[in-house]
Amino acid sequence: MPLKDITDVARLKKINAALVDRVERAMDQQGNAFSLFQTAIALENQVRTRTDELHSTLRRLEQSNADLSAAKENAELANLSKTRFLAAASHDVLQPLNAAHLSISALAEIQMGEEGRKLVRQVERSLETMEDLLRTLLDISKLDAGVVRPEIGDVSLESLFASLRSDFQPLADLNGLKLKFRPAPATVRSDRTLLRRILQNIISNALRYTRAGGVLVGIRHRGDTVRIDVADTGCGIPEDQHDAVFEEFNRGSISANTSLASGGLGLGLAIVRRIAGALDHPITFSSRVGRGTIFHIDVPAGSGRHGEIEVVGEMERPRGYGLFGTKVLLIENDVDVLRAMTSLLERWQCVVRQATATDEALDLLGDTAWVPDIIIADQHLNDGDLGSHTIAEVRDYLGRIVPALIITGDPSDAVVKAARSAGIELMRKPLKPAQLRALLAHLLA
Structure with missing residues (x-):
């Protein structure tokens, strides 16, 4: 083969090799690009999957937060309901407890033997324990519910x-x-x-x-x-x-x-x-x-x-009876408390007239020869009457500020404010007869 042909063939081989190399490099680049494209698609799918999972988790979290908020609200409502229930129950329980205190005190007045007086003291201590426990439970409930406003x-x-x-x-x-x-x-x-x-x-x-x-x-x-x-x-x-x-x-x-x-x-x-x-x-x-x-x-x-x-506390110290002939207008709607209180006051030589509501109290005053020296009233009476309003109407009817006392088991501040604004003394049920007697003597002094 001529030298010229050999040279041409060698040159063509070099050109061919260069072209093949270029083609291979181009194909490798295309392969890499395709791989990158595939990788990008895979990553995008993963990102989408993770985003969907995150959105789902956020929705569950929002639902959990909503459930927790609802549960918290229900717990707070339940706590307030518990407080209202205990307040109402305490008033209902304090009524017979108050009657028991008064009856025991009246019983103590007629006990002559040491054994009888000992039994009376035991019953009084038991009643005081019940009272302390009830008031403590109510106080804890009110404080936990945040309804106490200093x-x-x-x-x-x-x-x-x-x-x-x-x-x-x-x-x-x-x-x-x-x-x-x-x-x-x-x-x-x-x-x-x-x-x-x-x-x-x-x-x-x-x-x-x-x-x-x-x-x-x-x-x-x-x-x-x-x-x-x-x-x-x-x-x-x-x-x-x-x-x-x-x-x-x-x-x-x-x-x-x-x-x-x-x-x-x-x-x-x-x-x-x-x-x-x-x-x-x-x-x-x-x-x-x-x-x-x-x-x-x-x-x-x-x-x-x-x-x-x-x-x-001076009024809490015993002052003796000093109540002989005192005319008491007693306004109370609980029959047991009314009887026990009347019995106790009569043991103290008081003259008692009873009423359960405002109209009944005013009817008792039709006899102008009988004017009470003091008014004792429960705050919650029959027909929805309030003792503070009843006392105000009795005073207005008589045209004089008769000393007055509200004895109530209602623990609310509204009762305190109503009594304070009207110049009425306030005692909580169940009351201690000795304190009642001392307060009556103080008001009549």
């Missing part, structure tokens, strides 16, 4: 301590314990009723777990805060029980004062924790086993004048 104002600690001393001194004396209140010329910002309940429960608990020595209540000023201390010389609280102190139904494992321990259900400090939370009053304590415990309540300092003293 009325914050200036509270004189000197006045408050005087009231607490009147309540607890007889109990301390009975058990041979000392109860001291250091002078407290201070005013704090709080709800007087709720703060008093906190101190009542702590002092009661302190007396319960103190066998010897006593309880001391005092204050310390700490800048804009007043710290109230309640110290006892009781059995103390073991360190491993500190976290459980404020839990419901927690009772000290160390033996309590046996004369005070009966009836205790471990609810006092549970109430304290809830009330303190509602008032935003921090409560702490320190304790040493065998040495005693000190509770600290930090309350904002008030702006009122120090040293104001109100003689609160």
Whole structure:
């Protein structure tokens, strides 16, 4: 083959090889592009699948949130319904409990033998235990439901301590314990009723777990805060029980004062924790086993004048009968309570006329020769009448402000406000006859 032909063939082979290489590279590129295209499609499908799964999860989450919200709302409604039920039930239960208190008191008046008086005291203690338990359960329910609205104002600690001393001194004396209140010329910002309940429960608990020595209540000023201390010389609280102190139904494992321990259900400090939370009053304590415990309540300092003293609880001290011939207009729609109250008042030598509603009470006043010295009424009467309105109509009919008292088992603030605005005294059912007698003597003085 000629050299020229050989050269041409070699050149053509090179060209062919270059073309083949270019074609192969082009095909590889197309293959890679196709692979990338396939990969992109696969990734897009995966993204779509994951997006669908995410949307489905979000929808389930939204449904779960909606279910949780509905469950929370139902739980809150159930809690409020429970509170309303307990409030209503407490009123119904307090009616016969009040009648029992009055009947037992009347029975005590006619007991001549020691055995009979002993049985009366046992029944009275049982009734008081029932009353305390019922009120405590109602208080816990109201606090948990958030229906308690503190009325914050200036509270004189000197006045408050005087009231607490009147309540607890007889109990301390009975058990041979000392109860001291250091002078407290201070005013704090709080709800007087709720703060008093906190101190009542702590002092009661302190007396319960103190066998010897006593309880001391005092204050310390700490800048804009007043710290109230309640110290006892009781059995103390073991360190491993500190976290459980404020839990419901927690009772000290160390033996309590046996004369005070009966009836205790471990609810006092549970109430304290809830009330303190509602008032935003921090409560702490320190304790040493065998040495005693000190509770600290930090309350904002008030702006009122120090040293104001109100003689609160004075009316609760026995003053003797002093009711001979007192004319009482008694307005009560519960037959058992009406009979028991009438029997008790007549044992105190009062002259009683009975009514169950406003019209009936006004009919009793047709005899102008009989004008009541005092009016005692339940708040909820027959025909939907309210005791506060009935008292107002009786006063208007007589043209004079007759001393009046409402005795009710209704725990609502509306009753308190209605009585306060009309200048009417208020007592809660079940009432203690000795306190009723003292209050009547006070109103008639």
